[in-house]
Amino acid sequence: MTNRYQVCILGSGFAGSILAWILARHGVNVVVVDRIVHPRFAIGESSTPLADFLLRQIAEQWELPELDELSSWGQWRRKHPELRCGLKRGFSYFQHKAHTEFSDDPQHSHSYLVAASASDESSDTHWHRADVDAWLLKQARDAGAGVLEGCQVTSIEKTGNQWNLQLAPTNDRESQQPPTPRSLQCEFVVDASGPGGVLGSQLGLSRLDDSLLTRTGSIFGHFQNVSSMAEQLPSALRLDDPFPSDAAAQHHLLPDCSRDSNDQIGHQPQSGWIWMLRMQDDITSVGLTVPMGILHGLTRPAAGRYFDDVVARYPTVHKLLNQAHLIAPTGTSGMAQLGFVPRISRLWAAAAGDGWCMLPSTVGVIDPLHSTGIAHGLSGVYRAGQLLLMQFGDAGLGTSSSTASDLWKQYSQDVVREVHWIDEIVHLCYRALDISFDAFVSVSSLYFIAAVHSERNLISQLETGHSGSISDGFWLINNSQLRSIAAELGGQLSRVTADGDTEALTSWVRNAIAPWNDFGLLETGNQNRVHRSQTKA
Template identity: 25%
Template sequence: MAPKQFDVIILGSGLAGSILATILAKHGARVLVIDKNAHPRFAIGEAMTPDTDLMMSILSYQYEVPEIAHLSSFENICNHISPSACGLKRSFNFVYHREGQAQNLQETNKLGVHPSSHLFRQDIDLYMANVAVQYGVQLLENTRVIDLSIDRHGVTIATDNNEQFIASYLVDGSGYNSLLTQKFQLREIPTRLKTHSRSIFTHMVGVKRYDDCVPTSQPQDELRWYQGTLHHIFDGGWMWVIPFNNHDRSANPVCSIGLNLDSRRFPKTDTSPEQEFQAFLARFPSIATQFEDAKPVRNWVSTGRLQYSSHRCMGDRFYLLPHAAGFIDPLYSFGLVNSCITIVPLAARLLKAIANKDFSANHFTALEELQQKLLNYNDDLVHCSYIAFSNYNLWNAWRRIWILGSSMRQAKAGLRKRLKISAGKGVELASMEDESNLDYLTPSYEGLGDDFFRQATTLVEQVEAGLRDPNEAAQQVMSLIQSIDFLPNNFYGLGDASQRDLDVASKYGIAEQKRFLFWIKSSSKSEVKRYFDYDIDDLLAAAQQTAAGRS
């Protein structure tokens, strides 16, 4: 029997693989997706962020696939998929704990955002895989690839059911056990990554709302602990609490729980993950209260060290999506957003390659550089976070570096999208320009000068090396933030260490955004260029349109 032919074969039908497959099929590509498992299935990577929402929206608009936009907000998921397929994420909540002590509510932080989501991945992934099939993607589930070969003519795949498939290009959207990394020995051994962490996780029912476990919040506090992603922070690690039952429309009683530990300080042992979790709760009484009635509804999973990396993300006729190429840690939920960031330009390059029958690796070089830069940035950010967990003041300062970076990238990417919408440019722009300028997708401190993030990172890493007092480092990080002269009126309160709770979706936060746009609109091009590695004419035009209320 002759092998079946496709333009692109994608390994893995998770969200990233299904989204890319859908986009390619929408624009005429013949796409095969192969997965060793079947939907519905358990998956982690459950917390959306404003960055991820924005990238989903950009993908949907740019490639004219409305079903991707159905994932871009809490309301869209409720209305188009299911209210039980998501939880509400109104905030990032961080609660600092000291072993053996009751929690001090003066050592907590909240970051309010426009309503985002928690993804019940077994439903969400099934939805997106079905969308891909509806657009013409061929999906093979419960199918293992037993051999693959790539030469200058194309890709050949052999499966365990004695079928053979050929394609012009192969995308690996699987994960750690990537077949491509094994075939071409792409893994870095040892990894270059600095973060050292491991995880145990499960789904539970009966997890209390943290609001019911602590003294009543002030009446004017609009940010509730249970209406966001809750992070319990402690010296040596953190825990996620991601509820899917935190809004009135949900009939899903499940809560996702994960404990993440510095694997050098808390190495994995023969203790079962459930016993390890109970032993952890015994050390932190204020966390234990939240789990007095909790019961797991699936088996616990215990990992070794989470971090892995690859010295290459692509080669002749193949590309590795972020989770196949490398991974850091679930903190800040960068996994899904980095996948979406990669897909934005990757889809354009693949469509162009198919049209021109030219799959030369040099067309993907800039994208590989971006993906490696994203991984390195994530590693620096998370590595310094684990260091900062040892001291509340240092943590309170360092988290503002993360907030600033996310805000900057959202400003650049969001303004660019508004400009494209106002110009009526969708997939035509993506196909013609091939997303050649990737500056708006790069890690977010480029516009603050090359030294800004490096200086902040060095300050924190000196704490780990015993060269700097953590409180001194916290003050120096705050001084760096305060030195950014374009932050109008102390942008979101980032420069004020006493302002523990920030809300970018409040009236105050929206007013700060408008003042930021006014700064862009009223400043000289040279002044703006100091902070944004960006097409300044486009940026100013988008800011003027936004300030005028036209987009």
């Protein structure tokens, strides 16, 4: 294996592997370096209509028909039955009360379902990342990308236009793999290492974590034998559901997740939630997300005990998990042990520079609420793929260095701004969750408006030949009217906290989003059931 490349990608998650596949397919000399060997456990598993559209667009633009086969549940199951996934028809939310069995009424005062697709065939999916990431890396390798698994980058230095990376094998490296080269050289480095942040750490980039409003942590794992939430409900209360509530990114909203009376820190909410993503082979991804102050000082074993305590506090959630057993991830002993991230949100100050870039999941992450991760990651692959092929592909032979520099600068600014925008939306939802379920439903409308219209705008611009950008930006970040609504929502939530008038908040949000709301959010009489938020059929 050579040790000289045009592009080196650090990290072989789905985004890094797809980018390597694109570049290799189009003649770029690219290598992927990862300290861990596939298959491996990962979360960030729930796709959305925007994510699936980006998969289709990447596949079409760069001649990757196999990638398109993962863009909907129907063709995924026909073409790749060996890759485990889950059916995601939309988003379902259930508001629980501590020490009380979940119950609902005909108006669905304690549940909320938002459709994201009209049929199972066109549905979104939950990705079993151990399967999917390994398969994507294999596609990159088969297309001609170099792959170095079980290799740790010990130093990165730039001399002139060349990067020099020093490497060392990790304990994960398998003995039958080729020897790890001590170094490699490249012209461009892409950091797709996620929370590893290899490049940012080596370059001494600034962190903006303290500027982020959302500050939560998660305890998570894959379980088998998780019971059905839908079966906990009377059939009469499921008749008007737009899809089975288990075939969704299922959210169990928990108003009290405190550890003890000393948990209250500043104005951070004590509410939390549990996600459940059901996949094949009776696997369910389950994770508890709470304000990070609650998790302060916990070790990984103690976090597992806290997880059990919270589950026991909510009888219906406990019933769902009572017979379940944890199968992944594993701890240091090799036995299954819940994963633990004390703080999720993080952000680097820049996403690109002279001869380097980071993909969005490395630049910054906020929180799993609303499933923004896969779509944001794919948006970065789409943009970075275009820029790298301009520089290193056949079509980029005439691209000047000044033009490339300006484009990467814009990419950097856009991605950092997008992380801040996601942070603003998610933080507002957490503030609302701490007030009431009705407040949460109302404020969540901001996300659904941004997601649906972002996809519509992207489709419109691509159909008219304006690929690579959206005038209103991802999640309508450049739409001043929607940004103003988000800014005003903070004041509205403060007033509700003071006077308890949730109906006034709902009315205000309904009127504010009216110019975009052609799919029934907060519609009077819809009983918290939204049947038509999807763009695709």
